[in-house]
Amino acid sequence: MSAAYPWLVADVGGTNARFGTVSGPGAAVEDVRVLSVAGHAGPAAAVRAYVAGKPAGSPAPRSAAFALATAITEDRIELTNGAWNFSRAQTQVELGLQTLLCINDFEAQALSLPRLAPAQLRPWGEPAPAADRVAVGTVMAVVGPGTGLGVGGVVRAPGLWLTLPGEGGHATLAPADDFESAVLSHARHEFPHVSAERFLSGIGLPVLCRAVAAVMGQGEDVAALPTEQIVARGLSGESPACSRTLDLFCAMLGGFCGNVALTLGCRGGLFIGGGIVPRLGERFFQSEFRRRFEAKGRFDAFLAGIPTALITDTLAALSGAALALEQTDA
Structure with a gap:
């Protein structure tokens, strides 16, 4: 009916x-x-x-x-x-x-991905192909740091789009260097399982900031800072711990999105949704996000061929x- x-x-x-x-x-x-x-x-x-x-x-x-x-x-x-x-x-x-x-x-x-118009997107480099031009079987994915961290995918099938729902934001987060390992180790004092959402979300940024400040060891007190203040102080440069937190957020988000792109084989593009990244403005596009997105060893070239874009329409x-x-x- x-x-x-x-x-x-x-x-x-x-x-x-x-x-x-x-x-x-x-x-x-x-x-x-x-x-x-x-x-x-x-x-x-x-x-x-x-x-x-x-x-x-x-x-x-x-x-x-x-x-x-x-x-x-x-x-x-x-x-x-x-x-x-x-x-x-x-x-x-x-x-x-x-x-x-x-x-x-x-x-x-x-x-929403198949219906996004260019005015609703800000690509990082080359734009993704138009949805009506991609072949059957093509996958697109979205990762969205908002209050939590959402992950979803969609695949083109004959006559329709099939979703690939899941709870990927709760997958275990992986470090890429010694500093990130130390930050994750500190966060495990609070949470036995440090998922991607524990750092890469609105509820996660305070957790990430506390861990970053502890590992930096400069005595900066960030324990009471909410996400809004962490973003504001990081962008203004008035807080070294908040600034480092934003840099780490963008880098680790890139690594996580690269994992999603590898897992789903999303040759149609990886899109960033949610309300956190748009607040970062140029800081995001000057960050390590894309380098870390592609940094997958033998599969660097595979990731280099996958377009990424920020969804600007909330x-x-x-x-x-x-x-x-x-x-x-x-």
């Missing part, structure tokens, strides 16, 4: 929930608004707040796709880094929806959620 219009699409992270509306077939996502996750008891309450803010007489959504920052395995859904814990079936009934599709947020982010995942509904409809 076709998903009835209008559609409600949502991209829900640990901090913010972005909502938008698709009015009909082929229509763009419109009327986008951002609501606080902590400010609402659950998705039903957030949807009601979103709908209440629309012009009087606007039709209620009849179908919805929620992209959620957690693994989706059963009816009960709990955000990994957020307060929402809810039943998909109960929420569908409560909102009176014909269809409610719940997918991992990086399934939606991955599904709302891109909404179009991916819409494509998920569209393909479910097909």
Whole structure:
């Protein structure tokens, strides 16, 4: 059965929930608004707040796709880094929806890749090929440092795009030199398993900064600094530990993204999403990211042929959620 219009699409992270509306077939996502996750008891309450803010007489959504920052395995859904814990079936009934599709947020982010326009991207070097020109079997991947660290992939199949969902942000992080080994060793005093998310995310930057400051051994107190201040002090240069943290963040992100690219063979490109990297501006494009992305020994040349780009549109995942509904409809 076709998903009835209008559609409600949502991209829900640990901090913010972005909502938008698709009015009909082929229509763009419109009327986008951002609501606080902590400010609402659950998705039903957030949807009601979103709908209440629309012009009087606007039709209620009849179908919805929620992209959620957690693994989706059963009816009960709990955000990994957020307060929402809810039943998909109960929420569908409560909102009176014909269809409610719940997918991992990086399934939606991955599904946005085929529809990204050049204006939504900033490539590092040569741009990725246009999605409509890549061969069947071509893989693209996205890695997104936001509140947490998301990883997803998408492969072109005849007539549609298939997602490769997973929880790659929780894979073990590997060091590339003695300093990084010392930083990881220090972090293991706090956490027995240092995943990529423990360093390469909004919740991870304070952990990384504390470890960097300890290994640098200059007595700088960064224990109470939140992510926003670490970024600000690092970019301004007022804090040696914060500045080194940003450099290490970019380098280790490059190494991690190279691992993802090798694992998935994503010749269609590796894309950076999430809200952290855009805050770094030119610092990111002057960093060790791309060198470390390619630094894979005998496979340097393989990685050199894979384009990388920053997604500059923070709302891109909404179009991916819409494509998920569209393909479910097909």
